[in-house]
Amino acid sequence: xxxxxxxxxxxxxxxxxxxxxxxxxxxxxxxxxxxxxxxxxxxxxxxxxxxxxxxxxxxxxxxxxxxxxxxxxxxxxxxxxxxxxxxxxxxxxxxxxxxxxxxxxxxxxxxxxxxxxxxxxxxxxxxxxxxxxxxxxxxxxxxxxxxxxxxxxxxxxxxxxxxxxxxxxxxxxxxxxxxxxxxxxxxxxxxxxxxxxxxxxxxxxxxxxxxxxxxxxxxxxxxxxxxxxxxxxxxxxxxxxxxxxxxxxxxxxxxxxxxxxxxxxxxxxxxxxxxxxxxxxxxxxxxxxxxxxxxxxxxxxxxxxxxxxxxxxxxxxxxxxxxxxxxxxxxxxxxxxxxxxxxxxxxxxxxxxx
Ligand code: F0G
Numbered sequence: 001x002x003x004x005x006x007x008x009x010x011x012x013x014x015x016x017x018x019x020x021x022x023x024x025x026x027x028x029x030x031x032x033x034x035x036x037x038x039x040x041x042x043x044x045x046x047x048x049x050x051x052x053x054x055x056x057x058x059x060x061x062x063x064x065x066x067x068x069x070x071x072x073x074x075x076x077x078x079x080x081x082x083x084x085x086x087x088x089x090x091x092x093x094x095x096x097x098x099x100x101x102x103x104x105x106x107x108x109x110x111x112x113x114x115x116x117x118x119x120x121x122x123x124x125x126x127x128x129x130x131x132x133x134x135x136x137x138x139x140x141x142x143x144x145x146x147x148x149x150x151x152x153x154x155x156x157x158x159x160x161x162x163x164x165x166x167x168x169x170x171x172x173x174x175x176x177x178x179x180x181x182x183x184x185x186x187x188x189x190x191x192x193x194x195x196x197x198x199x200x201x202x203x204x205x206x207x208x209x210x211x212x213x214x215x216x217x218x219x220x221x222x223x224x225x226x227x228x229x230x231x232x233x234x235x236x237x238x239x240x241x242x243x244x245x246x247x248x249x250x251x252x253x254x255x256x257x258x259x260x261x262x263x264x265x266x267x268x269x270x271x272x273x274x275x276x277x278x279x280x281x282x283x284x285x286x287x288x289x290x291x292x293x294x295x296x297x298x299x300x301x302x303x304x305x306x307x308x309x310x311x312x313x314x315x316x317x318x319x320x321x322x323x324x325x326x327x328x329x330x331x332x333x334x335x336x337x338x339x340x341x342x343x344x345x346x347x348x349x350x351x352x353x354x
Contacts, residue, residue, distance in 0.1 A: 080105075107135075137187075174310070185251060187246050
């Protein structure tokens, strides 16, 4: 039967009532792709949960479809969020689909080009503040507490409900829970959502074990790892440039309860992993997503894993979200040559020597 989206597929696990509109852009149902070369190199059984293939190109669609459907059910007319980009793209798309107004607050000059383009074209009111994500979220929380506007950041519990469905899919696709679930950590909602999902699916008898949750922040934004908020977070992975994660406590609980951990990776490690999976595996994910791979490579070097254990790495967003980083991170831009065969053959020879 035709796939009908998350609200339909996982109705019995979600706060879906008879009055909940069955909103969908066919989110979810994303591929679990085996990392053939990386698995061999690291002597692990590694899979990518390729969330970049959601309708707006990130995992945010899972939570947003649920949050926006509930906002509609409750009669809300306007939704609002702070965002490093992906949440705003998803909010704008589902608001358009559901006929709601959408206001997004983004950190000026610190969101990837593709994400900005999405929020604009879907018709959201886009406001860039001279401040970072953490400040934007504070402002959004203040405004939505005083006005009849629905907050759709992951502090809205419906977001977590929708996002937990990714854990269900991982179990169904693999046939069991993996030994490890490696995931980037920014505002810390997604690691909390996956853990909730794995636990609920086990309780429902769908899996016999639980994975260890291993989360990775970017070093310049690693508030949880350092144990204190970071006033001026920095990282090339703008999606996770967050200094005071809203779901801090539930993320730490997920790591502890599962016998996992939250660690951090440097920008160099992120960019290395980002290029490696694109050039070795044919998978293009945005830099923040590569934090999960970078983390697995780092932990392998530290001797953390046993051979052949299964690791699912969540690739949270599509590489096309951030074309500027892709172009900047390679040694050379395309060679420009004259439009004849000889010039092209010369160029190929030059590139082969390079
Ligand atoms: N990866 C990507 C591509 C993201 O966009 C985000 C968060 C994360 C990872 C981290 O997930 O916050 O649940 O720990 N992006 C948010 C946004 C903050 O506004 O789009 P998290």
